[in-house]
Amino acid sequence: MYEFLLVRQNSNGSLRPRAVTGAAKEFGTSTRTVQRLWKKAIASLQNGCLVAALSPNRKGRCGRKKKELDEQAVRAVPLSKRKTIRSLADALKIPSSTLFDRLKEKKLRRHSSSVRPLLTESNKQARVEYCKAAILPASITAGEPTFKEFNDVVHVDEKWFYLTEESTSFYMLPDEPEPDRKVKSKRFITKVMFLAAVGRPRPGFDGKIGIWPFVEKVAAKRNGAFNEMPPQSLNNCFLSYQQCMIEVLRLNGDNNYKLKHMGKNKLLKQGLLPRSLKLPQELADRIFPPQVHEV
Numbered sequence: 001m002y003e004f005l006l007v008r009q010n011s012n013g014s015l016r017p018r019a020v021t022g023a024a025k026e027f028g029t030s031t032r033t034v035q036r037l038w039k040k041a042i043a044s045l046q047n048g049c050l051v052a053a054l055s056p057n058r059k060g061r062c063g064r065k066k067k068e069l070d071e072q073a074v075r076a077v078p079l080s081k082r083k084t085i086r087s088l089a090d091a092l093k094i095p096s097s098t099l100f101d102r103l104k105e106k107k108l109r110r111h112s113s114s115v116r117p118l119l120t121e122s123n124k125q126a127r128v129e130y131c132k133a134a135i136l137p138a139s140i141t142a143g144e145p146t147f148k149e150f151n152d153v154v155h156v157d158e159k160w161f162y163l164t165e166e167s168t169s170f171y172m173l174p175d176e177p178e179p180d181r182k183v184k185s186k187r188f189i190t191k192v193m194f195l196a197a198v199g200r201p202r203p204g205f206d207g208k209i210g211i212w213p214f215v216e217k218v219a220a221k222r223n224g225a226f227n228e229m230p231p232q233s234l235n236n237c238f239l240s241y242q243q244c245m246i247e248v249l250r251l252n253g254d255n256n257y258k259l260k261h262m263g264k265n266k267l268l269k270q271g272l273l274p275r276s277l278k279l280p281q282e283l284a285d286r287i288f289p290p291q292v293h294e295v
Contacts, residue, residue: 001027001034002041002054013042067094069102116255124253131245132287135279140288145279147242155198163190200238201231236264242277250283 001023008019015038023034041052070092077091085103089096102108119127139146166186170179183189240259247257267273279287 001029001037002052005034005038067098069098069107074108119253119255127248127253131248134242134245136276139278143284143290145284145288147245147276147278149202149275150200150238150241151202153199156195157198158193158195160191160193163192165189198234198237201234232268239264239274239277246277246279246283249279249287 004023004026005015005019008016008022010016020031020034020038024031027034037054041054044053073092074088077088081091082088085096085099089099092099099108103110134147134150135145136148164181164183166189172178239262243259243262244257247259248255251257264273278284
């Protein structure tokens, strides 16, 4: 800004007309700020300085100090008071804006918690046995436990839906007649069942899974449009299924796990996507310890 004014200085030391307003517009500031800077530069030169002294008057560290987050205080707050930024800020006695800043800096993180089924010891043991039965016996003998390809397995699931609800709301125009909805009994509203059968895609598979008495066959609805699931996406589901069984075996049947990203699409492009997963060596040695033969 000072250089901008210097080139618009007259021979007698005064500024040309509209020099101050031009500098204010160029640098996005007020005319008073420009005038203050120019007077400070002229005063420093008159006091014997070889160059204009334009350094700020503030000394040392100035401005607002960053408020650090006390991690021990956050850990002491019960989870029931950590559901929102406002409730956590109130428990810590700090502004909500401070927590928002720490959230942007990745010093806080949001976590969506979902309840899981409570498993008994017998449930966990049954899960372990189910996962062990999904491993090829020949691979266990060879010392590299590998899951089956699940080419001959069909997963079936059903979902019930009520045809209507006992009470619901609609957005209607003022002159539209109210809908007349009637059922034989409010306690026994008619339900419809959707049945899904999923099998792993493989070469030469025509998509038929046995004989099903379907009234109508439609494609799955995704993103607001009816289209079929790509075979590769369905194939990836079975690899994730095997990943789940690996974690179940690792936790001795428990369900407190989170799947890691495998990078299936990248492996597919490289031609390295497997049909079946192998157990990690340390897990294989624990689940299927090597047999020691006496001589």
